[in-house]
Amino acid sequence: MISEFYKEMTGKESVIRQFFDFARARAAEKGPESVFNFSIGNPSVPAPESFKKALIDIVENTDPVVLHGYSPTLGQNTTKACIADSLNRRFGMNYKAEHIFPTSGAAGALSHALRCVVNEGDTVLSFAPYFPEYVPYVEGTGAHLKVVPADYDTFQINFEKFKEMLDENVAAVLINSPNNPSGIVYTTATIQKLADILNQKQSEYGHEIFLITDEPYREIVFEGVDSPFPSKFYDNSICCYSFSKSISLPGERIGYMAVNPAAKDAEYIVPMAGQISRFTGHNCPTALMQLAIERVIDETSDLSIYERNAKLLYEELTRIGYHIVKPMGTFYMMPKVPSEGSELRDANEWCWKAAKELGLITVPGDSFLCPGHFRISYCVPTEMIEKAIPLFEKAFNF
Amino acid sequence: MISEFYKEMTGKESVIRQFFDFARARAAEKGPESVFNFSIGNPSVPAPESFKKALIDIVENTDPVVLHGYSPTLGQNTTKACIADSLNRRFGMNYKAEHIFPTSGAAGALSHALRCVVNEGDTVLSFAPYFPEYVPYVEGTGAHLKVVPADYDTFQINFEKFKEMLDENVAAVLINSPNNPSGIVYTTATIQKLADILNQKQSEYGHEIFLITDEPYREIVFEGVDSPFPSKFYDNSICCYSFSKSISLPGERIGYMAVNPAAKDAEYIVPMAGQISRFTGHNCPTALMQLAIERVIDETSDLSIYERNAKLLYEELTRIGYHIVKPMGTFYMMPKVPSEGSELRDANEWCWKAAKELGLITVPGDSFLCPGHFRISYCVPTEMIEKAIPLFEKAFNF
Numbered sequence: 001m002i003s004e005f006y007k008e009m010t011g012k013e014s015v016i017r018q019f020f021d022f023a024r025a026r027a028a029e030k031g032p033e034s035v036f037n038f039s040i041g042n043p044s045v046p047a048p049e050s051f052k053k054a055l056i057d058i059v060e061n062t063d064p065v066v067l068h069g070y071s072p073t074l075g076q077n078t079t080k081a082c083i084a085d086s087l088n089r090r091f092g093m094n095y096k097a098e099h100i101f102p103t104s105g106a107a108g109a110l111s112h113a114l115r116c117v118v119n120e121g122d123t124v125l126s127f128a129p130y131f132p133e134y135v136p137y138v139e140g141t142g143a144h145l146k147v148v149p150a151d152y153d154t155f156q157i158n159f160e161k162f163k164e165m166l167d168e169n170v171a172a173v174l175i176n177s178p179n180n181p182s183g184i185v186y187t188t189a190t191i192q193k194l195a196d197i198l199n200q201k202q203s204e205y206g207h208e209i210f211l212i213t214d215e216p217y218r219e220i221v222f223e224g225v226d227s228p229f230p231s232k233f234y235d236n237s238i239c240c241y242s243f244s245k246s247i248s249l250p251g252e253r254i255g256y257m258a259v260n261p262a263a264k265d266a267e268y269i270v271p272m273a274g275q276i277s278r279f280t281g282h283n284c285p286t287a288l289m290q291l292a293i294e295r296v297i298d299e300t301s302d303l304s305i306y307e308r309n310a311k312l313l314y315e316e317l318t319r320i321g322y323h324i325v326k327p328m329g330t331f332y333m334m335p336k337v338p339s340e341g342s343e344l345r346d347a348n349e350w351c352w353k354a355a356k357e358l359g360l361i362t363v364p365g366d367s368f369l370c371p372g373h374f375r376i377s378y379c380v381p382t383e384m385i386e387k388a389i390p391l392f393e394k395a396f397n398f
Numbered sequence: 399m400i401s402e403f404y405k406e407m408t409g410k411e412s413v414i415r416q417f418f419d420f421a422r423a424r425a426a427e428k429g430p431e432s433v434f435n436f437s438i439g440n441p442s443v444p445a446p447e448s449f450k451k452a453l454i455d456i457v458e459n460t461d462p463v464v465l466h467g468y469s470p471t472l473g474q475n476t477t478k479a480c481i482a483d484s485l486n487r488r489f490g491m492n493y494k495a496e497h498i499f500p501t502s503g504a505a506g507a508l509s510h511a512l513r514c515v516v517n518e519g520d521t522v523l524s525f526a527p528y529f530p531e532y533v534p535y536v537e538g539t540g541a542h543l544k545v546v547p548a549d550y551d552t553f554q555i556n557f558e559k560f561k562e563m564l565d566e567n568v569a570a571v572l573i574n575s576p577n578n579p580s581g582i583v584y585t586t587a588t589i590q591k592l593a594d595i596l597n598q599k600q601s602e603y604g605h606e607i608f609l610i611t612d613e614p615y616r617e618i619v620f621e622g623v624d625s626p627f628p629s630k631f632y633d634n635s636i637c638c639y640s641f642s643k644s645i646s647l648p649g650e651r652i653g654y655m656a657v658n659p660a661a662k663d664a665e666y667i668v669p670m671a672g673q674i675s676r677f678t679g680h681n682c683p684t685a686l687m688q689l690a691i692e693r694v695i696d697e698t699s700d701l702s703i704y705e706r707n708a709k710l711l712y713e714e715l716t717r718i719g720y721h722i723v724k725p726m727g728t729f730y731m732m733p734k735v736p737s738e739g740s741e742l743r744d745a746n747e748w749c750w751k752a753a754k755e756l757g758l759i760t761v762p763g764d765s766f767l768c769p770g771h772f773r774i775s776y777c778v779p780t781e782m783i784e785k786a787i788p789l790f791e792k793a794f795n796f
Contacts, residue, residue, distance in 0.1 A: 002515050007670055010670055064450065065646065068647045107681050117401065118401065133676060136676035137676075268405050272401065275407040278538075279538030282506070285684075
């Protein structure tokens with residue numbers, strides 16, 4: 001018989017997907033100009049021209065038997081060294097090639113990192129607002145995810161609740177900064193305080209608590225924003241990265257896991273990730289993408305549109321009266337659904353009304369454990385935002 | 399604390415890897431001409447020129463935001479349809495796009511297929527000689543692998559032992575034909591008999607037994623050999639394929655799972671695979687490779703060298719006196735370690751002696767549950783085989 005566990009999941013579309021499908025159906029019915037789709041987190045700017053050149057050069061000038069041959073299980077050594085050097089140069093770290101494990105995007109990095117540092121039945125803590133795919137990433141390891149409620153005023157860490165939920169079953173803490181869906185970046189003060197608490201609790205419990213940092217938006221941080229590199233502050237840490245957002249390559253599934261050289265058992269963790277791949281059938285990212293990424297290691301797409309869009313939306317929406325924690329990076333923000341005072345309104349109802357009456361497609365915050373809020377993805381043409389402002393104005397009075 | 403389960407596995411190199419490392423060390427010490435390395439299963443012929451052209455054309459002429467954007471969770475529709483059409487045309491099947499799930503090579507296909515059709519605690523049966531990575535692929539699902547002993551005379555299925563081991567805990571049967579490491583191909587008679595037994599046992603037990611067919615060597619079959627398409631013979635089947643061997647792309651991690659449209663619950667299985675990816679962090683293969691493979695769907699590399707090498711080795715080794723089940727495809731064969739009569743000698747000892755005294759690197763059959771035999775991988779230059787024949791002659795008298 002087929003697996004009951006996975007069968008039960010099919011046919012249940014996520015709320016995000018339902019809004020996305022609604023947007024597509026409406027565009028087909030009433031024309032694309034009737035849809036203002038702020039539901040998608042797909043980069044809207046092209047990969048740098050140098051990436052295209054790198055791909056073509058590699059394909060044209062490498063022996064195909066070598067180029068397309070198996071990568072070493074733990075990744076191409078040149079790629080690993082190149083990633084380590086870049087992180088060391090930029091963040092004052094001392095990674096070596098052997099601390100880097102190339103992966104199929106951040107999903108691959110997180111799945112491997114979690115399996116490396118948890119045992120069956122452990123607890124992993126994360127923080128709202130959070131990325132809902134953390135649930136299967138964590139559950140797939142045999143551990144359980146618990147999510148610390150949001151601090152709605154800042155979307156920094158709610159330390160009071162965190163301390164209440166931190167107990168000796170916690171094997172790992174998973175953070176996402178710059179954050180999807182809030183667009184905020186954890187400050188140096190936040191990261192330092194988190195590190196202090198974890199260090200204290202490690203001593204108290206007598207075991208390691210690993211910090212897993214999900215950083216695909218690391219390069220999309222707005223001008224003047226304090227953006228600490230979390231692994232700099234805490235030894236038992238694994239940095240998980242994807243080139244999906246910074247170089248606009250989400251479909252090419254290339255990222256990495258970087259193990260802090262100061263972590264307990266650091267020398268085991270990448271070889272363990274190699275073993276984990278055998279159990280998940282994951283294996284390396286493609287040989288071609290590993291080689292190509294070396295050529296653009298410190299480059300990004302032209303990310304300036306995201307900051308322009310953030311500024312425009314934040315200014316206009318706060319002018320209208322929306323309450324928004326000002327985004328500091330990414331291409332998301334998480335306004336409060338308009339309501340009286342501190343009351344939290346049903347975001348699902350409000351978002352559907354905006355979608356159906358105005359063609360204004362956003363996503364309710366409930367999926368991110370952030371009720372009463374909605375996510376705007378602004379990886380869209382600025383012109384679309386300009387046209388959508390009057391609709392946000394109408395929706396404010398729903 | 400880091401995972402004890404995976405930590406224990408690190409630092410224990412497979413026997414295959416030990417021989418490979420020995421070959422490299424000897425080449426470094428005594429020069430490459432002193433090593434005859436028959437231990438590796440990496441294609442030795444280049445991908446077709448048309449594949450290179452396809453990659454360059456796609457990269458040069460596709461909007462990068464579209465090209466490198468997220469693939470749909472269940473794979474690119476054009477790729478899925480193209481694979482289905484090719485299988486239907488060649489094997490008289492009636493797959494539709496929705497039955498195809500593009501994966502990161504055969505490892506990805508097998509890991510997804512197994513998770514789709516087993517539940518925790520089930521048994522999966524496979525047949526010696528078998529690919530040792532089946533152990534983690536199966537154990538990673540929560541099921542257990544049991545391996546039916548080899549039929550040393552033919553390397554077809556040992557049906558007597560199979561019937562003894564088949565019980566109602568068996569949820570899936572996993573076959574690999576053309577076979578690594580024996581190089582044989584299951585005949586129509588073998589596949590038909592297997593299907594008959596499974597159909598009978600399904601009725602008896604009152605539940606499905608899925609047949610998972612691991613077919614990366616499907617296109618490497620020698621002239622005149624009967625090579626049935628197993629899914630044609632059995633409804634509850636999932637075909638797992640990789641382009642690694644046929645188009646020489648092992649590093650590019652592209653393959654697929656094809657669900658038999660006649661299988662019970664066929665319509666659920668690909669959507670379930672999409673859910674499984676969320677738990678393993680696997681996701682799609684790269685967008686670029688999915689698109690490129692469409693352009694070469696019915697092509698192969700020039701595979702003729704493998705048949706020439708097989709013929710030469712088989713003729714020369716049987717002339718010397720080795721007992722070999724004649725290979726019918728792939729780039730492997732599995733001779734018996736020279737011994738008196740039917741006695742099975744210690745293959746590990748014999749292989750190390752040949753490696754150390756002669757630089758003749760093969761792999762003992764024990765890892766494939768085939769003691770007293772050794773695997774020769776002949777994806778090598780024919781000239782190397784010619785030079786190695788006198789060494790095989792010496793080793794015959796060890």
